[in-house]
Amino acid sequence: MSTPREPQPGKALLSVLAEESWWDAGAGGGWLPLHEELVRRFGPVDYKSGLLPFDHTGYYEEELGRPLFRRILGFERLLPLDGLPGMKLATNALEKAHARPSGSRRVNLDPGVLTLERLVLASGKNFTHRVYLGQGIWADLTLIYSKREGWVTLPWTFPDYATEDMQRRLTALRSLYKTAIEGSATADGQNSRPEQGDTPCP
Numbered sequence: 001m002s003t004p005r006e007p008q009p010g011k012a013l014l015s016v017l018a019e020e021s022w023w024d025a026g027a028g029g030g031w032l033p034l035h036e037e038l039v040r041r042f043g044p045v046d047y048k049s050g051l052l053p054f055d056h057t058g059y060y061e062e063e064l065g066r067p068l069f070r071r072i073l074g075f076e077r078l079l080p081l082d083g084l085p086g087m088k089l090a091t092n093a094l095e096k097a098h099a100r101p102s103g104s105r106r107v108n109l110d111p112g113v114l115t116l117e118r119l120v121l122a123s124g125k126n127f128t129h130r131v132y133l134g135q136g137i138w139a140d141l142t143l144i145y146s147k148r149e150g151w152v153t154l155p156w157t158f159p160d161y162a163t164e165d166m167q168r169r170l171t172a173l174r175s176l177y178k179t180a181i182e183g184s185a186t187a188d189g190q191n192s193r194p195e196q197g198d199t200p201c202p
Contacts, residue, residue, distance in 0.1 A: 046074055050071070088122035091111050118141060
């Protein structure tokens with residue numbers, strides 16, 4: 001008989017997606033105010049990607065505008081695995097707080113939690129492979145990690161998370177997470193150097 005026990009917390013990460021001008025503080029963009037709120041809510045950021053062009057789908061363009069750019073954030077403070085619904089609800093509230101007067105969103109926030117074994121994203125929508133977590137939030141098993149193969153895609157993996165470019169960034173985040181829980185400098189010998197324009201934050 002297995003003995004139930006609490007799992008180790010995971011690494012909270014966040015995809016921030018918005019139209020190009022939103023990122024420009026000089027043009028009154030919304031990135032800096034949002035970043036400050038994210039740090040207050042989730043703690044210090046220890047990984048920040050550069051701005052990444054987002055052209056994998058046109059799904060968000062009608063609401064957010066175009067061209068779209070994304071930034072991936074990792075948070076130093078680890079997240080209990082049952083804390084993902086709370087994080088999703090908090091980011092939903094931030095989307096609303098930063099919305100246009102009409103109510104349409106300026107920014108899309110997609111939180112997730114990364115462990116040594118997998119990447120799980122939060123969703124408010126049911127689907128065949130998603131598991132209900134509570135509070136109206138579902139867990140989307142997006143990628144699994146194999147020591148032999150690295151990140152392994154699944155039939156439902158979002159195309160942007162299936163790219164080598166994204167998976168290199170996830171490997172860097174995984175290395176930061178492994179360091180946090182084990183004091184190791186690298187994850188299973190994987191090259192964890194940041195991509196050009198990415199910042200492992202002190």
